[in-house]
Amino acid sequence: MKPAVFDYSAPESIAEALGLLAEHGSGAKVLAGGQSLVPMLNFRLARPAHLIDINGVDSLSYISANGALRIGSMTRLTALGESGDVAGAHPIIPAAVAQIGHRAIRNRGTIGGSLAHNDPAAELPAVLMALDAEVTARSADGERVVGMQDLIEDRLFDTTLDDTELLTEIRIPAAAASSSFGFQEFARRHGDFALAGVAAVITTDGSTITHAALGAFGGTHATRLPTAEAALVGAETGDAAFAAAGAGAAADFPSTSDVHGTAEYRSHLINVLTVRALNDAAGHTGGGNG
Amino acid sequence: MAENMSVVLNVNGSGRSVSVEPRKTLADAIREDLGLTGTHLGCEHGVCGACTILLDGEVVRSCLMLAVQADGAEITTIEGIADGDALHPMQSAFSEYHGLQCGFCTPGMILAGIDVVSRNPDPSPQEIREEMGGNICRCTGYQKIVESVQAAAAAMSAEGGSA
Numbered sequence: 001m002k003p004a005v006f007d008y009s010a011p012e013s014i015a016e017a018l019g020l021l022a023e024h025g026s027g028a029k030v031l032a033g034g035q036s037l038v039p040m041l042n043f044r045l046a047r048p049a050h051l052i053d054i055n056g057v058d059s060l061s062y063i064s065a066n067g068a069l070r071i072g073s074m075t076r077l078t079a080l081g082e083s084g085d086v087a088g089a090h091p092i093i094p095a096a097v098a099q100i101g102h103r104a105i106r107n108r109g110t111i112g113g114s115l116a117h118n119d120p121a122a123e124l125p126a127v128l129m130a131l132d133a134e135v136t137a138r139s140a141d142g143e144r145v146v147g148m149q150d151l152i153e154d155r156l157f158d159t160t161l162d163d164t165e166l167l168t169e170i171r172i173p174a175a176a177a178s179s180s181f182g183f184q185e186f187a188r189r190h191g192d193f194a195l196a197g198v199a200a201v202i203t204t205d206g207s208t209i210t211h212a213a214l215g216a217f218g219g220t221h222a223t224r225l226p227t228a229e230a231a232l233v234g235a236e237t238g239d240a241a242f243a244a245a246g247a248g249a250a251a252d253f254p255s256t257s258d259v260h261g262t263a264e265y266r267s268h269l270i271n272v273l274t275v276r277a278l279n280d281a282a283g284h285t286g287g288g289n290g
Numbered sequence: 291m292a293e294n295m296s297v298v299l300n301v302n303g304s305g306r307s308v309s310v311e312p313r314k315t316l317a318d319a320i321r322e323d324l325g326l327t328g329t330h331l332g333c334e335h336g337v338c339g340a341c342t343i344l345l346d347g348e349v350v351r352s353c354l355m356l357a358v359q360a361d362g363a364e365i366t367t368i369e370g371i372a373d374g375d376a377l378h379p380m381q382s383a384f385s386e387y388h389g390l391q392c393g394f395c396t397p398g399m400i401l402a403g404i405d406v407v408s409r410n411p412d413p414s415p416q417e418i419r420e421e422m423g424g425n426i427c428r429c430t431g432y433q434k435i436v437e438s439v440q441a442a443a444a445a446m447s448a449e450g451g452s453a
C-alpha cells in the first residue's frame with residue numbers, strides 16, 4: 001500500500017468540513033482534487049492522521065459572474081478553463097489553465113487546491129495575483145477575506161491559511177473595459193511545470209498605459225513584479241516601455257537554480273517572457289467588453 | 291490500520307462491491323481487488339498516464355484517486371471497451387498501425403485516445419501530441435501512436451462517431 005494509514009471522512013457540507021478541521025487541526029489534511037496531495041501521500045511525504053475529502057461538498061463547486069467573478073474552491077480546472085463566464089470576464093484564466101498539466105489532471109484538480117498547494121511553478125497563484133483576486137477562508141470560528149498577496153506572502157508549498165481553515169471561494173474583481181492580457185510560460189514539454197512564466201494585464205487610455213499588473217511564477221515563490229509595473233504605468237505601449245519592463249521583471253523575480261535551469265537562465269527567461277506577454281497584451285484586447 | 295470501507299465500483303458496466311482500506315488507491319483496487327490488471331502502474335504519482343481510466347466518462351489518473359472516492363461512479367478500464375471479441379476501433383488502429391511495442395503504456399494511451407477523439411472527432415497530429423502529452427511511452431517514439439489515433443478517429447467517424 002502506498003500511502004501511510006489515515007482515517008477518512010467525506011463531509012457533505014461546509015459546516016461539517018469545518019467541524020472536522022476544528023476537531024483534527026494540524027493532524028488533518030483536506031483532500032480536494034488530489035493531484036498534488038495524493039502523489040505526496042503515495043511518496044509518504046505527507047502522512048496526515050486524518051483525511052477530510054471535500055469532493056462531496058457540492059456547495060463548493062460553482063462559478064458566478066454577477067459583477068465580480070466568484071468561483072467556488074472545488075471548481076475543477078477543466079470547468080474553470082471551459083467556462084464562458086470566466087473567459088468573458090478574464091480571458092487570461094483559460095489561457096493559463098490550458099497550460100496546467102494534462103486533461104486527466106485538470107479533470108480532477110481544483111482552483112482551491114492549486115492555490116492552497118501553492119507550488120512556486122503553478123500558474124494560478126501568479127495569474128490571480130495579477131487580477132487582484134481575494135479568497136475567503138472559513139473556519140469553525142468565522143470567516144476572513146485574504147488578498148492573494150497575503151495568502152501567498154513569500155511562501156512555497158504553503159500559504160497563510162491556518163490548519164483549521166478551509167479555502168471556500170475565490171473572488172476576482174471585474175476587469176477594466178479597456179484591459180488586455182498576455183500570458184507566457186516556458187516549459188520543457190507541454191503540460192510540464194514551467195521553468196518560468198509571466199501573467200500580464202494592462203489597461204491603456206489610447207496608447208498610454210494607465211494600469212499594469214504583472215505576476216510571475218517559476219522562482220522561489222509566486223510574486224507581483226512591481227519594478228516592471230512601475231516602468232509601464234504612464235508610458236506609451238511599445239518596445240521601449242516593454243524592454244524596460246522586461247529588465248525590471250528580471251530584477252524583481254526571485255530566481256532559483258535547480259536541475260531544470262540556473263537562476264541566471266530563469267531571470268533571462270522572465271525578461272524575455274515579460275516582453276512577449278506585453279506584446280501579446282498590446283496586440284489583442286480581452287477582458288471587460290473590450 | 292483504519293477500518294475497511296465497503297465500496298461499490300461500477301466497472302465496465304457491472305457493479306462490484308469491494309471492502310478496502312481508505313488509503314488504497316483506485317488503481318490498486320482495480321488491479322488487486324477486481325483482478326483487472328490491464329490498468330498499468332508506472333509511476334504512481336500522476337506523471338506517466340499508464341493508469342488512465344475513464345471515470346464517469348472523463349479521463350483520470352487512477353493512481354491519484356482513492357478507491358473510496360469512486361463509490362458509485364461509472365468506471366471504464368481497458369477491459370471494458372471491446373464489444374465481445376470485436377476490438378474497439380482505437381484498439382484495432384493501435385494493432386494495425388503498430389501503436390504499441392511492449393504494451394505497457396497502451397491501456398492508458400488507448401483510453402486517452404478515445405477521450406481525445408470523443409472531444410475532437412478529427413484531431414490533427416499536433417493536437418494529438420498536445421492532448422496526449424501526459425501519456426508517456428518508452429518504446430514507440432510516439433509517431434505510430436499518433437498515426438493510430440488519427441486512423442481510429444477516421445474509423446470512429448465513419449462508424450457514426452460512436453466511442
Ligand SMILES: Cc1cc2nc3c(=O)[nH]c(=O)nc-3n(C[C@H](O)[C@H](O)[C@H](O)COP(=O)(O)OP(=O)(O)OC[C@H]3O[C@@H](n4cnc5c(N)ncnc54)[C@H](O)[C@@H]3O)c2cc1C
Nearest residue numbers: 030032033034035036037101109110113114116122167336
Ligand atoms: C502530472 C502533473 C502535472 C501537473 N502540472 C501542473 C502544472 O503545470 N501547473 C500547475 O499549476 N499544477 C500542475 N499540477 C498540479 C495540479 O494542478 C493540482 O491539481 C493542484 O496543484 C492541486 O489541486 P488539487 O485540487 O488536486 O488539490 P489536492 O492535491 O487535493 O490538495 C493540495 C493541497 O491543498 C490543500 N487544499 C486543497 N483544497 C483546499 C481547500 N479548499 N482549503 C484548504 N486547503 C486545501 C490540501 O490539503 C493539500 O495540502 C500537476 C499535477 C500532476 C500530477
Ligand code: FES
Nearest residue numbers: 332333334339353
Ligand atoms: S501510474 Fe498513474 S500516472 Fe503513472
Ligand code: FES
Nearest residue numbers: 391392427428429
Ligand atoms: S509501447 Fe512500451 S511503453 Fe509504450
